[in-house]
Amino acid sequence: MSKSVRVRFAPSPTGYPHVGNIRTALFNWLFARHSGGTFIVRIEDTDVARRVEGALEAILDGLRWLGLDWDEGPEVGGDYGPYFQSQRLELYREAAQRLVAQGDAYYCYCSPQRLEEMRKEQARRKQPPGYDRRCRNLSAAERAQKEAEGITPVVRFKTPLEGQTKFNDLIWGEVVVENSTIDDFVLLKSDGYPTYHLANVVDDHLMEISHVLRAEEWLPSVPRHKLLYQALGYEMPLLAHLPMILGPDRTKLSKRHGAVSITEYQEQGYLPEAMVNFLALLGWSLDDKTEIISREELVRNFSLERVSKTAAIFNSEKLSWMNGVYIRSLSLEDFTQRALPFLERGLPPEVERPLSIDYVRRIMPLIQERARTLAEVPELAEFFFTTELEYDASLLIGKGMTQESTIEALKSAQQRLSELERFDEEPLEAVLRSLAEELGLKTGQLFGVLRVAVTGRTAAPPLFQTMAVLGREKCLSRIKAALEKLAPKLC
RNA sequence: GGCGCAUUCGUCUAGUGGUUUAGGACACCUCCCUCUCAAGGAGGAGAUCACCGGUUCGAAUCCGGUAUGCGCUACCA
Structure with missing residues (x-):
């Protein structure tokens, strides 16, 4: 009897909802809904310095806009809360202390300056960067001395010096890494907050996460997590790393490539159902011909086996085409209602507001089959509203x-x-x-x-x-x- | 530099040893429809399946090497 599926989307409120992150959320949601499992949202707000005001709301709004409802998490609660890591600090501290007591972790008193110099030196000598383990074997006396100096230590994991760590990924298969290539990473920062590695392992265990579906960029840190799970005596969830989404120049999709925040797509008049369809096909496919697929069919057919390994380039032209298909499939009334706010906002200021809904209703049939986004509607319909026409x-x-x-x-x-x-x-x-x-x-x-x-x-x-x-x-x-x-x- | 991963039309992808002269979609081109545009219909062009070698009667599909790309290499996630 297999455990019930519990998956989580774990965004960090350090920026706006990137389409790559949202795609990860979508796959988690689809996987949960397909298997009758639980979809959890957990906020990884452990980086106090990079926190961005309003980011959390934007992320949740993005999820809501796409209809990705969560069963546990912010606003809805749940039996495994709190769902903000900043409210779970004691849990991480306990785990870290236990590891220290077990001899699987240790206090490190090295200053950020020293670490930086160390890295520079390593780079200069073309050596692999990584902590040099200076504090790994400090004696009790040495530790007392550092404490007396008033240094607040970090807690580092005592990575095995030898051997290898193997793990299996549902999408990538077996991956083997030499432990010697993993350094003694930080578990608990000096401000008392955990790093991603610790918080992630502790929470995924406590929240009984069954499958971890996250972006490919995390693949290299799995060995650390596995080592942590072992040291803590936890069972590791099943892993599935999702391919990345790239910009047209084949680098990680970013601001330079245009819109990357899901809220921008909303503002530009893309339909959430088109967005879901498009995002789902970025790294997953049903067969050799299906392009237009509804949310219900997606839920019914989604499977990890059909997730590809290769990074996908975000093809905005195809998104635009697909959005047009969805726009044309809307009922006239639905289209009108969705277009109305865009008209109110996008028509020239001299056009009298509020718009006459009856007049708009007569115009929309002529616009619906020509618009690729809702944001194009005002431009396409403008001449119906203005009094003076300007043309050569x-x-x-x-x-x-x-x-x-x-x-x-x-x-x-x-x-x-x-x-x-x-x-x-x-x-x-x-x-x-x-x-x-x-x-x-x-x-x-x-x-x-x-x-x-x-x-x-x-x-x-x-x-x-x-x-x-x-x-x-x-x-x-x-x-x-x-x-x-x-x-x-x-x- | 080290470690890891990937590599099918410009792009998203199907394909898991023979049914493949490698299929579909976006974009592109031509034609049809037509009052323009859009939509739609019919065609076209576009991939020596990164390269080299091996296994096999037979490889895009299996194995090895090379190249290229990407990711990671923080008291960020």
Whole structure:
């Protein structure tokens, strides 16, 4: 009978929610939900100096936005709390003291300055960096002397000098490391906070974590953890290291590559469901063809066996395509509701607020199939809202047309449109098609002229639908404005 | 420098000894649809599976070496 699955996402509030970290959270969440296990969020706030204000909220908001709900952790509590490492200091201290008492760890009094000089020296002599173990075998008298000097020590792990440490990773297989390449790493800092290594091992044990799913960059530190588990007499959880996410230049994805925080994607109008789909496919695949896959299918099919080992480059063009697919699949009302805040925020300030929801509802069908992100919606729809259109008059003159023929076309269109009974799509199309024929113009020529006059651009939603939404009054005044733009050129 | 890991179209990937003239997707190109754009449809181009050697009747798939890349090497996570 296998233990129940308990996995954790353990972010450090030292920065904003990086998509790489969020992908790790997603995989943990998917794994938990797939196996009916427990998804835990634990805050690793042991680095007091690097703590960033607001980072914690941003991380939790990111998880919530993507729908990655946690069963234990901040705000929800749980039986294994507290879930902030800063509130578990006593636990780490006890563990560290026990290790010292057992002879598996020792106090180190070396100053940061000395350590830095030591590292410089090692670098100069091209030797592998690492603590030189000066304090490993201090006598009781020597220790008393240092204490008397008022030095607060750190606790270091007494790494075995010989032998090797082996472990098995669910994704990478067996890895073997010589103990001689591992130095005596710090367990407890002089400020009383634990390092990641200690806190992580103690908490994963106490919280009964069954599987550790985390980024590949942790792979090299597993031997230390294994040694710690052994010294503490704990059973080590199963391990699965996830491939990294890289920028287009193949280095660790960072600020230089553009948006890296999940909150930025939210602001840029990506849909959470698209984001989940895209992130899931970064390092995992269902088969040889599935691209669009729902959250439910993801949960149903997720497995560690299908996680790849190779680092993936974040392809934002593909994300953008995928987001477009999701946008188009939304119901019109859903799309409208999601686009509304972006419109309120993104439309020019002179547009009257609040926006008329009825008017917006009529516009959105024309926008939905053209937007790749919600943030594009205001730009695509702007001409529906503004009173003045700004464009170059030369755009009005279509292919194979002259100023004169353009003016003639505009004038006769003006005439017909004002006489039209119903200003709807079908009658508009009928009247304008026959007008083109009368004028001896190709439909494309006439429609092109009108498109620019009415929208101010050469690329826009279908003309008749657009005109119908704009209404007769606006269309006529815009045609008039177009004529005025062209008229001075005649003189 | 040391240690570890990886290497299939530009990118994400499928592929776990023969069904592969290596499949799909994004991006790109052509054509169709069409009032422009978008979407959609049909095609195309694009990978000597990093390289070298070995095992085998047969290797992208197994083994060894080389190269390249990435990660780690903190009183950071």
